[in-house]
Amino acid sequence: MPPPLLRVERLTKTFAGLAALQDVSFELERGGIYGLIGPNGAGKTTLLAILAGALRPTAGRVVFEERDLTGMPAFAAVRHGIVRTHQVPRPFRTLSVLDNVEVGIRFGRGKAAAEEAGPAAGSAAMRILERVGLTHHARAVAGTLSVGDQKRLELARAIAARPSLLLCDEVCSGLTAPETESVLRLLREIRQAGTTILYVEHDLKAIMAVCDRVIVMDHGQKLAEGTPAEVQRDPAVVEAYIGGEVGKGDPAGTAGAAGAGGAAGTGEA
Amino acid sequence: MGRLEGEEAPLGMTAAPAAAATAEDGGGGRSRSSRAAAAAARISPWLLGAALAALPLIGPGPNLIRLLFVTLVWVTASVAWNLLGGFGGQVSFGFAVFYGLGAYAAAVALNAGLDPVSSCLLAAGVATVASLAIGLPTFRLKGPYFAIATIGVSEAVRVVMTNVSATGGASGYRVMERGAFHQLQHFYSALGLAAGAVAISVLVRRSRLGLALVAVREDEDAAADLGVNPLRAKLLAHAIAAALTGAAGGLHARYAAYVNPQGEFAFAISVAILLMPIIGGVGTIWGPVIGACIYGLVHDEIIAAFPQLHLLIYGSLLIVIVLFEPAGIVGLLRRLVRAGDRRGRQGGRGGQEGQDGRGRAHAAAAP
Numbered sequence: 001m002p003p004p005l006l007r008v009e010r011l012t013k014t015f016a017g018l019a020a021l022q023d024v025s026f027e028l029e030r031g032g033i034y035g036l037i038g039p040n041g042a043g044k045t046t047l048l049a050i051l052a053g054a055l056r057p058t059a060g061r062v063v064f065e066e067r068d069l070t071g072m073p074a075f076a077a078v079r080h081g082i083v084r085t086h087q088v089p090r091p092f093r094t095l096s097v098l099d100n101v102e103v104g105i106r107f108g109r110g111k112a113a114a115e116e117a118g119p120a121a122g123s124a125a126m127r128i129l130e131r132v133g134l135t136h137h138a139r140a141v142a143g144t145l146s147v148g149d150q151k152r153l154e155l156a157r158a159i160a161a162r163p164s165l166l167l168c169d170e171v172c173s174g175l176t177a178p179e180t181e182s183v184l185r186l187l188r189e190i191r192q193a194g195t196t197i198l199y200v201e202h203d204l205k206a207i208m209a210v211c212d213r214v215i216v217m218d219h220g221q222k223l224a225e226g227t228p229a230e231v232q233r234d235p236a237v238v239e240a241y242i243g244g245e246v247g248k249g250d251p252a253g254t255a256g257a258a259g260a261g262g263a264a265g266t267g268e269a
Numbered sequence: 270m271g272r273l274e275g276e277e278a279p280l281g282m283t284a285a286p287a288a289a290a291t292a293e294d295g296g297g298g299r300s301r302s303s304r305a306a307a308a309a310a311r312i313s314p315w316l317l318g319a320a321l322a323a324l325p326l327i328g329p330g331p332n333l334i335r336l337l338f339v340t341l342v343w344v345t346a347s348v349a350w351n352l353l354g355g356f357g358g359q360v361s362f363g364f365a366v367f368y369g370l371g372a373y374a375a376a377v378a379l380n381a382g383l384d385p386v387s388s389c390l391l392a393a394g395v396a397t398v399a400s401l402a403i404g405l406p407t408f409r410l411k412g413p414y415f416a417i418a419t420i421g422v423s424e425a426v427r428v429v430m431t432n433v434s435a436t437g438g439a440s441g442y443r444v445m446e447r448g449a450f451h452q453l454q455h456f457y458s459a460l461g462l463a464a465g466a467v468a469i470s471v472l473v474r475r476s477r478l479g480l481a482l483v484a485v486r487e488d489e490d491a492a493a494d495l496g497v498n499p500l501r502a503k504l505l506a507h508a509i510a511a512a513l514t515g516a517a518g519g520l521h522a523r524y525a526a527y528v529n530p531q532g533e534f535a536f537a538i539s540v541a542i543l544l545m546p547i548i549g550g551v552g553t554i555w556g557p558v559i560g561a562c563i564y565g566l567v568h569d570e571i572i573a574a575f576p577q578l579h580l581l582i583y584g585s586l587l588i589v590i591v592l593f594e595p596a597g598i599v600g601l602l603r604r605l606v607r608a609g610d611r612r613g614r615q616g617g618r619g620g621q622e623g624q625d626g627r628g629r630a631h632a633a634a635a636p
Contacts, residue, residue, distance in 0.1 A: 052494060054490065054493075054494070073493070073498075074490070074493040074494050075493045075494075075496050075497055075498045075499075076498075078493075078494065078495060078496035079496060083494065083495070083496075084494055086491065086494070090488045090490070090491040091487075091488075091491075092483065092484050092487035092488060092491070092492075093487055093488075094483075094487060095483060095484070095487065099480070102480060103480060103481075103484045103492065103495050103497065104495045104496070106477055106480060107477075107480075107481065107492075107495055107496035107497045108495060108496045109496070111496065115477075157495055158495075160495075161495050161496055
């Protein structure tokens with residue numbers, strides 16, 4: 001059994017005495033898409049921020065690829081292979097879309113290769129834009145993109161930094177159904193290219209369609225963990241969080257999403 | 270796919286690291302007038318430099334040479350400030366510290382018998398060390414808090430220098446250089462330094478550091494989330510800017526043969542160094558040069574004409590620029606060129622509005 005990619009040990013974060021995270025532990029194996037769900041205030045974004053190095057935990061450890069990265073600043077976490085996207089897109093507004101991606105290429109984990117390649121770094125950025133479907137906007141100023149395209153740009157910049165663990169914060173919120181479908185397809189492709197993904201999302205359909213395993217949080221604690229099907233059956237989860245939603249409309253919804261995901265999967269193959 | 274091939278063309282351009290000119294015009298081909306403007310923009314710096322270098326041949330009076338010398342010193346400081354303030358978005362009110370320390374360092378070195386070039390290098394070195402000492406604590410602050418901290422540091426340094434008796438305290442310090450005074454030698458050294466500053470500015474803008482600075486200016490946390498070390502980028506820009514400003518101060522001290530705390534460390538110096546790039550266009554290559562030329566050439570006249578009011582005039586100017594044309598004179602010129610384009614294309618095509626908005630958004634970033 002190979003060591004896990006990421007081991008989170010008893011992570012705790014308190015803000016002025018208020019516990020945003022309490023004793024959260026889990027492990028991520030290489031090469032999966034992990035969902036992280038929970039109601040508002042469950043601590044998902046706090047957890048993501050700690051993993052990305054934007055916040056320092058009050059207690060606990062983050063061990064990544066057998067290395068202790070607890071409290072490491074964000075730019076250093078990137079160099080070890082952990083890259084995040086933002087819930088609300090944060091493009092470099094006056095830079096072109098291509099230059100936005102360029103930042104990821106030239107400062108992320110591939111930076112040594114990028115410097116060697118020199119001008120070829122530009123075509124690397126173009127290839128990434130191709131993957132996310134933004135080539136036609138390559139020269140546009142990032143601030144003028146639509147929200148959907150800005151979300152795509154978030155992903156493009158992040159994969160440009162060559163993460164081995166990609167932290168996605170609600171990449172589908174605010175998108176139309178076809179847009180969501182194409183982003184989910186993109187996530188599968190990223191995973192296929194060997195990147196592990198931790199995916200925070202409110203949209204349960206999206207999570208259930210794309211994730212191999214799901215971690216459920218509530219009130220800063222881990223409530224459950226398992227495959228999407230297991231989690232949905234877990235009485236604690238149903239009661240504490242999904243209760244209303246799953247109890248009523250969701251089984252059908254999930255089935256639909258899974259169907260659509262399956263269709264997309266065969267479409268690719 | 271045809272679309273994609275169409276996009277291949279700009280690749281070579283954007284591959285140039287910082288890709289300054291990437292989004293210059295959003296989409297669409299460039300018109301004749303904007304191409305002409307671009308060509309003019311490419312040639313004019315060389316013409317200007319050649320004209321300045323050749324100027325002494327036609328024998329202008331010492332007054333004009335003095336004015337040009339001072340203006341070139343300002344150009345250096347203005348271009349330097351823009352590295353940190355324009356590209357990196359860190360507005361410092363403390364550049365008089367580097368100017369003053371450079372001036373004092375050069376003065377002391379010259380009096381100790383060092384040659385002018387070494388004195389100037391020493392001035393740059395002292396200012397660089399100071400920039401690190403000041404930058405490490407103040408860069409923990411962001412936006413207006415950083416600006417206020419730099420005012421505090423600069424006032425503190427001025428007070429300290431007023432009380433250092435080794436350099437004459439408040440009454441100042443005289444530079445005694447052996448040998449005759451060659452005004453043209455001073456002029457050419459200032460011209461060389463200013464040209465060097467512009468060259469460094471171009472290199473920084475195209476470099477990895479330039480990309481980091483602009484990313485930090487746009488969104489520091491997002492930049493860090495992609496692997497940029499914001500503190501490192503800021504400290505580097507601060508150090509390069511301080512070295513240039515210190516050298517400029519050193520040149521001026523040698524020329525004036527006198528330094529004093531109320532002069533070299535004055536808050537007005539800090540304000541001038543920040544005002545010039547803002548007049549010309551922050552975050553651009555040529556804006557700070559244009560702003561410094563205007564300021565250098567009219568400053569004496571304005572002080573002479575309105576001895577009580579000149580600060581009010583600068584203050585009002587600053588407000589007008591920030592409100593109506595944040596990209597300064599360069600932004601204004603770009604807008605004029607675009608307006609010319611539109612008139613030229615009128616009737617044929619529509620849909621220029623979005624492009625205009627894009628161009629303006631970018632005006633703050635491109636040189």
